Amino acid sequence: MPIEDRDDAYLITHALAKDTLSKLRDVETEQVAFRKGLVKLGRICGYEIIDGAMGTEYVSIQTPLEETTGERVKGLDNVVIINVLRAATPFVEGLLKAFPRAKQGVISAGRNEEAGMNEDGEFPITIDYVKLPEISEKDTVIVADPMLATGSTMCTVLDHVLAEAPDYENLFVLSAVSAPDGLLRVGEQFPQADLLTVAIDDYLDDDGYIIPGLGDAGDRAFRTK
Ligand SMILES: O=P(O)(O)OC[C@H]1O[C@H](OP(=O)(O)OP(=O)(O)O)[C@H](O)[C@@H]1O
Numbered sequence: 072m073p074i075e076d077r078d079d080a081y082l083i084t085h086a087l088a089k090d091t092l093s094k095l096r097d098v099e100t101e102q103v104a105f106r107k108g109l110v111k112l113g114r115i116c117g118y119e120i121i122d123g124a125m126g127t128e129y130v131s132i133q134t135p136l137e138e139t140t141g142e143r144v145k146g147l148d149n150v151v152i153i154n155v156l157r158a159a160t161p162f163v164e165g166l167l168k169a170f171p172r173a174k175q176g177v178i179s180a181g182r183n184e185e186a187g188m189n190e191d192g193e194f195p196i197t198i199d200y201v202k203l204p205e206i207s208e209k210d211t212v213i214v215a216d217p218m219l220a221t222g223s224t225m226c227t228v229l230d231h232v233l234a235e236a237p238d239y240e241n242l243f244v245l246s247a248v249s250a251p252d253g254l255l256r257v258g259e260q261f262p263q264a265d266l267l268t269v270a271i272d273d274y275l276d277d278d279g280y281i282i283p284g285l286g287d288a289g290d291r292a293f294r295t296k
Pocket residue numbers: 155156157158159180181182183194216217218219220221222223224225253279287288289290
C-alpha cells in the first residue's frame with residue numbers, strides 16, 4: 072500500500088520517497104543535489120497521489136493490430152497545483168512531471184521569523200503575491216509545500232485558496248516533512264483537506280524548525296544562507 076492512513080495524515084511510504092528524503096535530510100547534500108532531490112520527491116509524490124487517490128477508468132484502444140481495452144487515469148485534466156513560494160518551486164517542478172497539464176497557482180508566503188512564534192506557536196505570515204487559476208468542483212487541488220512546521224503558512228495559504236469556495240473538498244495538502252503541531256493545526260482548521268506527507272517528524276525547536284527535519288528548505292535549494 073503506497074499511502075498509509077495515519078490518524079493525523081496520510082503517509083507516502085514508497086521506498087524511493089524515503090530514500091530521496093533521507094538524501095535531502097543529509098547535511099552533506101549540497102544545493103544542486105538538494106534541488107534535484109526535491110524535484111524527484113515531487114515526481115514520486117505525484118505518482119503516488121495518482122495511484123492512491125485518482126484511480127483509472129477503462130477505455131477502448133485501437134492497437135496497430137486490434138481493438139482492446141486499456142486504462143486511463145481519471146481526472147488528470149482537472150488538477151490544480153498551488154506552489155507556495157519559495158521552497159515549493161522544485162517540489163512542484165517534480166509534481167508537474169506527474170501532472171503535466173495541471174493548472175497552476177502561485178502564492179508567495181513567508182514566515183516572519185524575526186517576530187518569532189506567538190504563544191500559540193504560530194508565525195505571522197507575509198503574503199506578497201497571489202495568482203490562482205479558476206478552481207471548479209471537478210478539480211483536484213494539491214497545495215504543495217515541502218515543509219509543514221507550525222502550519223501557519225499553510226493555513227494562511229488555504230484561506231486564500233478557499234476564499235472563493237470555502238466548502239471545497241477535493242483538496243490535498245502535500246508536504247515532504249511535517250511536524251505534529253502543523254498537521255494538527257491544519258487538520259483542525261481545514262478538516263476537508265487530506266494531509267499527505269512523506270514523514271512526520273518529532274517536534275519543533277524554539278525557532279519553529281522541524282526536528283530532525285532537513286533544515287531550511289528554501290535556503291538550501293536557493294543557497295541564500
Ligand atoms: O509551517 P510553517 O511554520 O509556516 O513553516 C513552513 C514554511 O516555512 C518555509 O518557508 P519560509 O517562510 O522559510 O519561506 P521560503 O520558502 O521563502 O524559504 C517553508 O517553505 C514553509 O512555507
